[in-house]
Amino acid sequence: xQSVTQLGSHVSVSEGALVLLRCNYSxxxxxxxxxxxxxPNQGLQLLLKYxxxxxxxxxxxxxxxxxxxxxxxxxxxxxxxxxxxxxEYFCAVSFGGYQKVTFGTGTKLQVIP
Amino acid sequence: DAxxxxxxxxxxxxxxxxxxxxxxxxxxHDRMYWYRQDPGLGLRLIYYSFDVxxxxxxxxxxxxxxxxxxxxxxSLSLESAIxxxxxxxxxxxxxxxxxxxxxxxxxxxxxxRLTVL
Numbered sequence: 001x002q003s004v005t006q007l008g009s010h011v012s013v014s015e016g017a018l019v020l021l022r023c024n025y026s027x028x029x030x031x032x033x034x035x036x037x038x039x040p041n042q043g044l045q046l047l048l049k050y051x052x053x054x055x056x057x058x059x060x061x062x063x064x065x066x067x068x069x070x071x072x073x074x075x076x077x078x079x080x081x082x083x084x085x086x087x088e089y090f091c092a093v094s095f096g097g098y099q100k101v102t103f104g105t106g107t108k109l110q111v112i113p
Numbered sequence: 114d115a116x117x118x119x120x121x122x123x124x125x126x127x128x129x130x131x132x133x134x135x136x137x138x139x140x141x142h143d144r145m146y147w148y149r150q151d152p153g154l155g156l157r158l159i160y161y162s163f164d165v166x167x168x169x170x171x172x173x174x175x176x177x178x179x180x181x182x183x184x185x186x187x188s189l190s191l192e193s194a195i196x197x198x199x200x201x202x203x204x205x206x207x208x209x210x211x212x213x214x215x216x217x218x219x220x221x222x223x224x225x226r227l228t229v230l
Contacts, residue, residue: 041224042206043221043223044205071140100158103155104155105154109169
């Protein structure tokens with residue numbers, strides 16, 4: 001069965017510092033990978049996704065993620081954190097077709113002024 | 114206007130009561146989902162529907178039922194609410210991106226915060 005693991009339920013960074021949120025998946029076939037963001041009192045919205053092709057994926061608000069098959073990882077990064085990035089981030093995996101999407105447990109990002 | 118709407122946004126009820134949460138979408142998607150979110154547990158799938166005639170149980174369907182009244186409407190019911198069903202509930206929709214691009218991006222509603230006393 002597919003699964004996804006997010007390392008660290010809480011991450012704190014200083015404003016202007018690098019953001020790195022970790023996600024690893026388990027799969028025996030090529031997955032589709034997603035990062036979603038949830039701002040307080042809101043639903044989740046898509047940040048970026050990997051389906052096929054280029055392994056470095058750019059998303060909204062300056063975020064990007066790189067699919068590394070050898071490491072079964074899809075870590076989310078942003079070069080410089082902004083206060084508005086404070087939110088909860090969810091990694092997710094699916095295999096398309098009639099397969100469901102499986103979400104990780106989430107990482108709350110705190111940005112310190 | 115929002116593409117995926119949920120009603121009510123907040124609900125407080127008592128143990129044993131029947132509760133219905135409603136979801137409507139204007140995205141024209143065939144697929145709809147109900148999730149619950151609990152702190153530290155992420156999102157867990159309750160039920161999903163790939164079209165009007167298709168209903169499937171998710172990983173935590175016990176104590177819940179659903180109805181797909183139309184392509185645009187998908188309701189979640191708690192027949193007899195219990196305190197451990199206190200959670201944030203999300204409806205979501207998705208559509209296939211076509212052959213070779215079946216990425217299944219999900220579009221979420223704003224959530225319903227349910228408290229069972």
